[in-house]
Amino acid sequence: MSEATTSEPPLVDPQDAATRVDAGALFIDVRSQPTRERVGAIPGAIIVDRDRLTEHFDDASPERIAGTGDPERPIVVICGSVDGSRPVAQWLLDSGRPNVVHVEGGFPAWKAAGLPTTPGTETDAL
Template sequence: MDSRPAIDRVLDESREGMRRTQVGELLALVDAGALVVDTRPVEQRERDGELPGALVVDRNVLEWRLDPTSPNRLDVADDPDRVVVVVCNEGYSSSLAAESLRRLGLRNATDLEGGFQAWLSVQPGSGTSRS
């Protein structure tokens, strides 16, 4: 029997079959038409900064705003084949969110491994950027 916390098991299950996006791939995906969705709460965005080019969608309404069949969807959420990269702070809740979007039919939904903090760590002036 798996003695890990249930959330750890659920997180692993949500990532099964999902190719998670690496920070170095993000720009190329955006250039190819991917939609990057930042689900971090306003407090984290104010503290750490914005993710350039990302659409901000509160986590509590994510499914309604991105479901192509929802009458409450955003205009950009009209293609179930579009790559959607969900970004949270560290890459945990985004995995759960991406799996939820996949269940709604967004078969190319994924998340950013390491989340915003991983992206921030490679930015110039962050103190930990890689060349």
């Protein structure tokens, strides 16, 4: 029998996520570029293409994201909703990165909590 990870990645509220990022967690935003342009971005978040996770997190890849070499480093994943962040957080957990969480409510909750964002083209967008 295989030993696949069966636990789901933990959800944290936006303030907890911000505290983790302030303490040194890698903060990745997996929303598409058009979405970030439309509704806003998060200063300091690293943009990760969900379809290229292997390239972004493989030590041997020239496309590896800086700061991903330590598998123990905490990671916070955010998307527009948990439906987008959960699969990425799960992939990271299954790939041997035990300190992964994702943000309950995604970007809309982050913005509603008054945490740092840059404006998008939609003035009333969350």
